[in-house]
Amino acid sequence: MKFTPIANGYSIPLDSVPALGWPDFAACLADGVRRGQRVSAYFGAAGARPDSTKLYAILADDEANQTFAGLTEVEGGSFPSLTGEITQLHLFEREIAEQFGLVPVGHPWLKPVRSVRSWTKRDAWQRKAGEPLVPGGCDFFKVEGDEVHEVAVGPVHAGVIEPGHFRFQCHGEEVYHLEIALGYQHRGIEAALLGGPDRRSLHYMETLAGDTTIGHATSYCQIAEALAKCQKTARAQVIRAIGLELERLANHIGDLGALAGDVGYLPTSSFCGRIRGDYLNLTALLCGNRFGRGLLRPGGVGFDVDEARVAEFRRRLAIFKKETYNAIGLLWENQSVMARFEDTGRISKAIALELGLVGPAARASGLACDARCTQPSGIFRFAQIPMSVQDSGDVFARAFVRWLEIQKSIDFIQEQLAVIPAAMPQPLLGPLAPDSLALSINEGWRGEICHVAITDSNGRLARYKVVDPSFHNWAGLAYALRNQEISDFPLCNKSFNLSYCGHDL
Amino acid sequence: MWRAIVARLVQGHRTIKYPRKPAPPLSDRFRGRPILADLSCPSGCQACIEACPVGAIRQDPRLMVDLGRCLFCLDCALACPRGAIAHSAEYRLSARAREDLVAPMAEDGALKAAALERRMRGLFGRSLKLRQVSAGGCNACEADVNVLGTIGWDLGRFGIQMVASPRHADGLLITGPVTRNMELALRKTYDAVPEPKLVIVVGSCAVAGGPFIGHAEANDGAGNLLPVDLYIPGCPPHPLTILDGLLRLLGRLPRGA
Ligand code: SF4
Ligand code: SF4
Numbered sequence: 091m092k093f094t095p096i097a098n099g100y101s102i103p104l105d106s107v108p109a110l111g112w113p114d115f116a117a118c119l120a121d122g123v124r125r126g127q128r129v130s131a132y133f134g135a136a137g138a139r140p141d142s143t144k145l146y147a148i149l150a151d152d153e154a155n156q157t158f159a160g161l162t163e164v165e166g167g168s169f170p171s172l173t174g175e176i177t178q179l180h181l182f183e184r185e186i187a188e189q190f191g192l193v194p195v196g197h198p199w200l201k202p203v204r205s206v207r208s209w210t211k212r213d214a215w216q217r218k219a220g221e222p223l224v225p226g227g228c229d230f231f232k233v234e235g236d237e238v239h240e241v242a243v244g245p246v247h248a249g250v251i252e253p254g255h256f257r258f259q260c261h262g263e264e265v266y267h268l269e270i271a272l273g274y275q276h277r278g279i280e281a282a283l284l285g286g287p288d289r290r291s292l293h294y295m296e297t298l299a300g301d302t303t304i305g306h307a308t309s310y311c312q313i314a315e316a317l318a319k320c321q322k323t324a325r326a327q328v329i330r331a332i333g334l335e336l337e338r339l340a341n342h343i344g345d346l347g348a349l350a351g352d353v354g355y356l357p358t359s360s361f362c363g364r365i366r367g368d369y370l371n372l373t374a375l376l377c378g379n380r381f382g383r384g385l386l387r388p389g390g391v392g393f394d395v396d397e398a399r400v401a402e403f404r405r406r407l408a409i410f411k412k413e414t415y416n417a418i419g420l421l422w423e424n425q426s427v428m429a430r431f432e433d434t435g436r437i438s439k440a441i442a443l444e445l446g447l448v449g450p451a452a453r454a455s456g457l458a459c460d461a462r463c464t465q466p467s468g469i470f471r472f473a474q475i476p477m478s479v480q481d482s483g484d485v486f487a488r489a490f491v492r493w494l495e496i497q498k499s500i501d502f503i504q505e506q507l508a509v510i511p512a513a514m515p516q517p518l519l520g521p522l523a524p525d526s527l528a529l530s531i532n533e534g535w536r537g538e539i540c541h542v543a544i545t546d547s548n549g550r551l552a553r554y555k556v557v558d559p560s561f562h563n564w565a566g567l568a569y570a571l572r573n574q575e576i577s578d579f580p581l582c583n584k585s586f587n588l589s590y591c592g593h594d595l
Numbered sequence: 596m597w598r599a600i601v602a603r604l605v606q607g608h609r610t611i612k613y614p615r616k617p618a619p620p621l622s623d624r625f626r627g628r629p630i631l632a633d634l635s636c637p638s639g640c641q642a643c644i645e646a647c648p649v650g651a652i653r654q655d656p657r658l659m660v661d662l663g664r665c666l667f668c669l670d671c672a673l674a675c676p677r678g679a680i681a682h683s684a685e686y687r688l689s690a691r692a693r694e695d696l697v698a699p700m701a702e703d704g705a706l707k708a709a710a711l712e713r714r715m716r717g718l719f720g721r722s723l724k725l726r727q728v729s730a731g732g733c734n735a736c737e738a739d740v741n742v743l744g745t746i747g748w749d750l751g752r753f754g755i756q757m758v759a760s761p762r763h764a765d766g767l768l769i770t771g772p773v774t775r776n777m778e779l780a781l782r783k784t785y786d787a788v789p790e791p792k793l794v795i796v797v798g799s800c801a802v803a804g805g806p807f808i809g810h811a812e813a814n815d816g817a818g819n820l821l822p823v824d825l826y827i828p829g830c831p832p833h834p835l836t837i838l839d840g841l842l843r844l845l846g847r848l849p850r851g852a
Contacts, residue, residue: 205776206812225776245780248759250727250741252734253777274776277731278812290648293666293806300735300831357599361606363745371622378624378682381735383830384669392669393624416602423598591734 093118093149093160099467101316101528104544107146107161115147115162116172122149122158123176128446128459130157130531130540132182134190135553137163143190143210145169146555148529148542152464157529164192167212171197178446181561187214189280201228204273204594209281225273226255233259233266241576245274252590260576268571268579270564275594283554287314287388287522296383299558299592301341304333304373304382305534306556306592309541312467312530314388317522317545324511326390327469332506333373333385335475335499338535340369341587342450342492342499346418348584349489353430361417368410375403390516400507407507411500418493431486435570435582438483447566449537449559450495451586453479454487461533468532475502488585522549534559536589558592610749614848618686618835625833626667627685631658631700633677646674649799649808652700662688662706663696663802663816666830686833689840690826693818696802708825710846715791719765720845722754725795726764728784731774731813732805736798736831740768743834755841761785766793766824772800772813773820785821795825795844797837802826 091114096102110118123129131148138144142165149158171194173180183194184203191212194200200214205225208214217223226245238261245253253274259267279294295310296303308330315322347362370380377385377393384392395403421427437447442455452459460477462470478494480487528543537559546552567586571579611619631643636658644652651664652671672680680700687705690696695706710716729737743750744757758764761784773781785794796817799805804815814820827840842848 223776224779245777246726246728246761246784250729250737250744250757252729252737253780274780275729275731275771275774276776276812277772277774277807278810279807282807282810289646289670290806293648293668297733297735297806297830300733301738303733303735357602360746361602363742364606364609364747367742367745367747374622374625376624378622378626379667380739380833381831383666384626413606416605420599420602589734591732 093122093147093158096157096159096527096529098157098465098529098531099312099316101523101526104525104527107159107527110160110162112162112164112170115145115160116170118160119147119149119172120175122151123178126153127151127158128448129176129178129182130538131542131555131557132179132186133542133555134186134192135544141166143192145186146542148540150465150531150538152459155464155466157465157531159527159529167191168193168195170195173197177444178562181565199231202273204276206273206276226271228271230257230269231259231267235261237261238266254590258571258576258579263575263577265571265574265576265579268568270568272564272590272593275591277595279595280554280556283551286551286554292387298556298595299589300381302337302534302536302539302558302589302592304330304337304385305532305539307382307386308334308468309530309532309539311386311388312532313528313541313543314519314522316528316530317526317543317549318388318520319523320389320517320519322390323514323516324469325394325513326516328506328510329376329391329395330386331469332503333376333382334532334534335503336369336373337382339496339499340366340373341535342496343369343414343418345584345587346421346489346492348587349431349485349581350421350427352581352584353427355421355424355427358417358420361413365410365414365417368406372403372406372410375399375406389519394513395510400510404504404507407500407503414496414500418496421489428486430581431489432482432484434485434578435574435585436482436484437566437570439481441569442483442566445565445569446562448562449533450488450491451563451566452537453477454491455483456481459538461531461538465531467530469506473502473506475499485581485585524549536560536587537563556595558589560588560593563588564593609747610752611747614842614852621684621686621833621835625684625686626682628662628683628688628703629660629665629667629671629680629700630683630703632679632681634701636679640676642674642676643671643680646670649806658700659697660700661697661803662828663693663826664799664804664808665828666799666806686836687839688828688832688836689843691824693802693823693826696826696828708840708843711844715793716846718791719793720847723766723845724756724758724764725766725768726761726784726788727757727768727770728781730769730771730777730781730801730817731807732771732798732800736770736800739831739834740770740797740837743838748834748838750838753842753845753847761787762789764788764792766795768795768797769801769817770797772804772807772810772815773817774813778814778820781817781820793824794821795827795841796823797827798832799828799830802828805830
């Protein structure tokens with residue numbers, strides 16, 4: 091028995107997802123990963139019997155542009171850990187342990203992910219009911235030795251940023267190991283989605299990670315449309331894609347500015363800080379909100395554009411394009427900037443593959459994965475953006491991939507604006523198909539966004555899994571710090587710029 | 596070096612002139628307060644109340660909207676069968692008391708927070724150092740607070756600065772509904788700020804819980820844990836709204852603004 095192919099952006103009846111026995115399921119996972127597939131999602135859901143839990147896995151094959159789904163059902167309070175063999179499962183298994191109280195037996199580092207109570211009566215750590223849970227409250231990996239010391243940072247940081255706790259094991263200035271404890275931003279979105287969709291669902295999607303409003307809303311809308319068998323208009327898909335690329339532009343430009351700021355190169359830092367806002371304001375030109383709130387609705391878009399708006403958009407974009415090139419071009423020819431970017435926080439291709447990294451961080455290490463090309467959905471099936479890949483895996487590569495993507499996103503938006511398909515009435519979203527599984531993968535600016543929905547016999551959401559790209563990539567940041575100066579942490583951190591709220595849900 | 600100087604000339608001086616000159620224009624689709632334009636609601640119609648994702652609208656007997664809860668979304672406007680609800684362009688929304696954010700839905704206009712009392716204004720009016728605590732939102736509010744630090748806005752010209760330690764701060768600027776997991780850290784940070792201190796909450800999350808209102812995992816806003824001096828609603832509030840609120844609190848806006 092094997093996993094079943096499932097097309098990105100489509101739904102299939104639940105009973106067509108093969109329910110494998112554990113040995114088959116584990117073999118399929120291991121086999122897929124050995125052949126270069128990535129684990130896009132691996133999560134639990136209520137089982138058919140009171141004491142059983144279903145485990146679903148989604149594999150993405152970037153070379154064959156295919157995705158696969160499989161499932162197994164485990165009894166009791168444990169299941170065998172596969173992390174030893176498939177490293178990229180490490181956090182997925184910890185999440186299953188936390189949400190369902192199942193112990194992944196043999197997991198090398200079984201700690202909570204978000205420090206929250208499980209959804210079942212079980213607890214993987216046998217903690218008592220009243221016992222307070224604090225993120226960062228567990229033991230951390232410790233390096234011992236005479237001159238080894240520990241540096242603890244967070245959850246409240248020095249800047250205006252989200253909370254997380256970082257534990258560095260240092261020898262002098264050198265970091266031997268970094269462990270990151272998250273969960274401070276956990277506000278219970280996955281649990282709140284159950285039984286939906288309802289009037290809050292779209293708002294949860296828009297606020298899973300505020301800087302990825304359009305990315306997550308796109309995936310949610312695709313899921314809802316797949317389950318309702320709703321054909322959205324080509325025009326709506328183009329507007330969504332323009333929104334998605336604007337989101338990428340604003341964030342990438344902001345990141346390059348922040349990287350410049352971190353190495354003390356103020357021209358690019360201050361120009362980009364402002365230019366990022368210009369792109370956010372373009373999103374506001376479309377939908378009134380700088381983060382794209384309200385731009386998407388299941389079935390289509392919340393706002394259309396007319397000729398005058400498109401003309402104004404293009405006029406502004408042409409100016410911003412010049413200013414963007416001018417501001418960012420400075421970076422690459424400044425020796426002091428390059429000296430700090432190059433060879434800092436290096437991640438080899440092999441490690442990137444093993445950790446299952448996604449997005450610009452993966453492409454900076456030479457992995458050819460970009461859902462817009464490798465798992466295209468929406469308008470990206472017809473209008474592709476060439477993939478930007480580097481191979482040095484350092485801060486420079488992560489910055490330069492962003493720069494390449496900025497250029498391509500601007501070109502893409504300009505092309506799309508010139509050929510927006512004619513307006514058609516938007517379809518209304520009907521009820522969702524019962525007993526189905528839907529998958530949506532999109533390339534957000536941080537990388538792969540994967541949503542999986544499972545409906546019950548009434549067409550209500552029985553499980554909604556969100557995998558933000560940050561969920562894959564936090565381990566990458568921790569790894570990048572190995573044998574780096576601790577003073578390089580801010581730079582490495584910004585070169586990933588991961589989401590805490592997207593991880594914590 | 597040479598190219599950097601040329602770039603500096605190309606990019607020009609971009610700090611906005613506000614508040615000396617008018618505020619920069621907002622998108623024509625900007626959503627300020629949701630406004631009920633005509634009051635002839637058919638009896639028994641609850642369409643907007645039922646559509647609101649966060650229960651911000653109630654009938655009392657007039658329609659009232661709690662701008663502290665409001666996400667400034669499209670749902671009530673789309674739900675109204677008469678098309679009588681539309682968002683105004685009003686960005687000036689801030690209040691010193693939570694109940695001041697509840698207003699008749701038929702009313703437009705600014706909500707203007709009163710300035711600090713004389714003594715506090717003397718202390719903070721020209722120099723306000725804030726420690727930002729992010730406590731469980733979506734990070735968009737943080738992003739728009741950060742925008743105020745960019746050259747376009749240059750918050751520093753008002754003497755307002757985000758500082759790295761609560762010990763150096765005159766108060767907290769809180770975003771997010773305050774998750775259970777951040778409660779302890781927020782309390783400790785608050786305790787570490789020397790007296791007298793201010794608490795400013797930014798965004799509907801920190802005001803009332805935002806999209807996560809009612810979740811057991813969070814606190815429905817910082818006001819349930821700490822005394823709040825200034826509420827700035829929005830999801831997220833536009834940078835201009837945040838700046839407007841801060842300047843009002845410090846009494847730094849020209850009369851009539
Ligand atoms: S704008 Fe949205 S959140 Fe605000 S009152 Fe209307 S429906 Fe409710
Ligand atoms: S108020 Fe809205 S924008 Fe601000 S943190 Fe909460 S959800 Fe995000």
